[in-house]
Amino acid sequence: MEFYLVQALNGLASASSLFLVASGLSIIFGVTRIVNFAHGSFYMLGAYIAYTLVQALPTGAVGYWLAVLGAAVAVGLIGAAVELLLLRRIYRAPELFQLLATFGLVLVVADLVLLIWGPEDLLGPRAPGLRGSVMILGEPFPTYELFMIALGPLVLAGLWVLFHRTRWGTLVRAATEDREMVGALGVNEAWLFTSVFVLGSFLAGLGGAVQLPREAVNHTMDLHIIAEVFVVVVVGGMGSILGAFLAAVLISELNAFGILIFPEITLVLVFLIMAAVLIFRPWGLLGRPEGPPRTPAGEFEPPLRLLGRGFLYFCLAVLASAAVLPHLLPTYYIRIACEVLISALFATSLGFMMTVGGMASFGHAAYFGLGAYGAALAVTYAQVGTGLGLLAALGLGLAGAVLFGYFCVRLSGVYSAMLTLAFAQIVYAVLFQWYGITGGDNGLLGIWPSDWVSSPLAYYYLTLTVVAVSLFLLRRLAFAPFGYSLRAGRDSALRSEAIGIHVRRVRWVGFVIAGFFAAAAGGLFAFLKGSVFPDYSSIPVSVDSLVMVLLGGVQTLSGPIVGAGVYKVLEVFVNRYTEHWQLILGCVLVGLVILFPQGLLGYLVGRFGRSGEEWRGVDGAPAGGRAS
């Protein structure tokens, strides 16, 4: 009995820490409508800065707590800089580009942290005055955990007073409902946004700083917490602080007790709870339904165009050069060419779902990883060849997409996208934790292709064939009646329902198609590398796919291919010269979003598509050549 009580208290302590970070994210989203991916990075920075300040300031209670507070303030200031220099420029950009920019920040911060503090875990001192433990029903319980338990509700109460008893809070709540009106009433929204962002970052920094006595500070804290925070915010309801608190308690208690029952699959439990909540309350425990997304006045999505004969010739020319290419390249480059092809398929599968279906995914790597493990598990445990291995890849990817897609299509917009990320984290955790089957972080090795495709050249042709056929199929699907239904659902769910399209089902199928082709890419990748690792379904891989799509531009179907090509080639070359690929990529992303909010190909088409002849053949139909 006592043991359970202590376990419950442990859960509450973790809940507080989760709540600090989640409430910040929720507040920022409420007002700015930006899902700040870098929020986990702010949390991590809070921990690192606190660590350094504790070393620098005199020992003792005053120095220690000053360090904690100082870290939170410093992160708040970093937040201010980020808002002023970056976000302010992109509030009007499409949601996904805002995400991409904050993704960029994640990468930059991750590399900077490595540069400044190094890769080792850093152990902070314990908090002065709270070092000991107290006896609770005869069990010792750390005093610091009691402090944590109190901190959550204290912050909750403080936020309540701030939002309900001050003019600033009233303005923020008003802006959450209708920013434009608040501006028309004479309130400088820009500063309101900045201050909200500072508060949110401060809370994340505080969350990181108070973590110091609880866990070693390390450079994976950012992505680790962000997935959990997304779950908390989605379950609690975006923008609801009380909801975030309840969800944090729910999830943390679930973890605390789940670990006793199924130590290996606590995340699956979390998933089940999340699924249950979302089925009954699609906007979370205390969230409010989002209105239909408001397209800014006068902006509309240009229709996808069925491309003319010129495009067909262009594709054939590309295909022909792809077929000849390996004869001109050294073996090493053939493998890179394979990687580029696989990335193109992976990116296009995501692009299909985003462009045609209007659904974004932050977790597309889930299906890539499932595909890779499908193949690897079949090879390892059933000793199948490459053909059957690829089929197994498709099977596992399909199963995952059917299951996860069922939930994701029930939500819309950012909720759905955040859910995809949570699912990808679950896949990652299962691959990582289910040591007996998946080999944990050692992965599965020796997944080499069968004899008939064992030479690099043969494998290249296999890859080229699978990728070309898949890309062709994806294109056909986009212009088949199914594709039209999907697009109709994207443009107006209500009107599509009215003409008899079962929007949710159509979206589900679209989601599954995207997952299916991502799994194909994953399967090919497993045999190319000869091994699989949980990392294949990690957040950075999801980010890669998103970056490739957004680089190419979401308005076109062929954009992701261009994006994948540019991205992969860049990665290979930058990696050769420096170890700071992440840092450079992050900066490039941020720069690109600021300079080309339409994506590269989108920019080129917009720039030259109407007047310039040169782009007609690539993605501009001849005049009057719209899809009919």
Next chain:
Amino acid sequence: MLALHEVHTHYGLAHILSGVSMEVRRGEVVALLGRNGAGKTTTLKTVMGLVTPTSGAVRLGDEEITGRPPYRIARAGVGYVPEDRRIFTELTVRENLEVGRQPPREGCPVWTEDRVFELFPALAEMRDRLGGQMSGGEQQMLTIARTLMGNPAVILLDEPSEGLAPVIVEQMARAISELKREGLTVLLSEQNLPFCSAVSDRAYIIEKGVIRYEGPMQELLARPQVLEAYLSV
């Protein structure tokens, strides 16, 4: 006081206002009349900076306010009462008023919570009610009251009589006359001619983004063929 000069406004490629010029003098109540879709709301939004005109100028007193962000136009003394009211539904009546509150402005009537409650006594009885739990008429009063809390010099009213019961429309007319007595300048977009004629000094008629008529309200009422051509449906 408030003047538009050759204002053109587009939504994307659609040309909505084609060279609108108009003037509202200090202390006047001016009506902007027109059928659905004529461009009344767009005109008011352009003045408020909620849409940016492609060319032309908007002046408040001697200051040019074209292209400024809405909050600065509001702080310069323009109050905006939107057609769809845009009450903050999760905020109470008093909190809604608080959002609108701005420091007093020289030469403009000063409004306080008590004074707006005097103007709309019905609001005083529900000061702690949530905006989302009010009737359409109550919301219309609240949205005007909220704008008044900013102590504006000019107030833009977008169809304040729309969808309201006759009794409430009468109250609105009384309130507008009261505002005029206070010295406020009012630009009123309307389709309801009787309501307008009761409160306005002058009128403009807009059709398809072009001003078709300008003159004193009484004169307009005496010209049935103009009313027939531009207003009747």
